[in-house]
Amino acid sequence: MRVMTWNIWHHFGPWQERQLAIEHVIRTENPDVLFMQEVHTSERQAENLATQLGYNAAVTTSPWNMGNAILSRWPIVRFGQVALPNAAGEPAHRRALWAVLETPWGEWPVIGTHLDHRFDESHVRQLQVDAISDLVLTLRNDPTADLPVLIGGDFNAVPDSDEIRRLTGRSEVKNRNVVFADMWELKGDGLGHTWSDRNEYLANANWPNRRLDYLFVTWPRPKPVGNPVRAWLAGVEPVAGVQASDHFAVVADVLTVRSGDAND
Numbered sequence: 001m002r003v004m005t006w007n008i009w010h011h012f013g014p015w016q017e018r019q020l021a022i023e024h025v026i027r028t029e030n031p032d033v034l035f036m037q038e039v040h041t042s043e044r045q046a047e048n049l050a051t052q053l054g055y056n057a058a059v060t061t062s063p064w065n066m067g068n069a070i071l072s073r074w075p076i077v078r079f080g081q082v083a084l085p086n087a088a089g090e091p092a093h094r095r096a097l098w099a100v101l102e103t104p105w106g107e108w109p110v111i112g113t114h115l116d117h118r119f120d121e122s123h124v125r126q127l128q129v130d131a132i133s134d135l136v137l138t139l140r141n142d143p144t145a146d147l148p149v150l151i152g153g154d155f156n157a158v159p160d161s162d163e164i165r166r167l168t169g170r171s172e173v174k175n176r177n178v179v180f181a182d183m184w185e186l187k188g189d190g191l192g193h194t195w196s197d198r199n200e201y202l203a204n205a206n207w208p209n210r211r212l213d214y215l216f217v218t219w220p221r222p223k224p225v226g227n228p229v230r231a232w233l234a235g236v237e238p239v240a241g242v243q244a245s246d247h248f249a250v251v252a253d254v255l256t257v258r259s260g261d262a263n264d
Contacts, residue, residue, distance in 0.1 A: 001256050004031035005152030005213055006249035010038040010066050013201055021244035025235045029251050034071040035112035035152030041067045060095040068097045070112045075102040082135050084128040096132050105256045106147055109139035113153035125163040133174040136218055143177050148221035158210050180216035183228040183252045194248045201246040215252050222258040229253050
């Protein structure tokens, strides 16, 4: 299964020209599951892309016209959203969008999200990743037998931040048996910066080059299902002279069968 996450930068920059570049990158990478952030919800940007490219779509709803989407090659059995907390721990405008996909290997749960962005909001992102950990518990019963949850999103946090450490088991986790394995760390090559001054839109950015966008798979999981075999960046080069987004995308191919399955 090929999974991909990408912040497509809403209607910023030369957004009309960028739409064709976005579509080109998605066609080229051809993911089975695509997590998108900063989609324009009132213009049905995700739904229109799904129609053009042959996907099924689930999209967040909120008072904003900017949201998250999951595009799936397979039918979406059910989906929903969780409002992530703000600094006071109260539900706010950020969302975790979940879906259960009818794949050839069974009903597969996935989550797409976009966390708060400020440098000084690590404490908020820690509350938000805890909410995502709680959401995983509702989507998976037996972690040793059920298909793992795949997660993609713009976490607005670097790998050694407290919030990513909390997700990946480098510090105390919220829930026992809910740890998130970082696919880039497992099979990516190099630093994997998705926010980079290689991107023309970030030539004068206030943030340094950093890895902000992630694909995760939950642990424990039935071996070796969900393990990435390779991970790479996409949307790095301009398309016909147009840079598609201010973020680079992350793409990974993951294993879909358990040890001992007939086709293993």
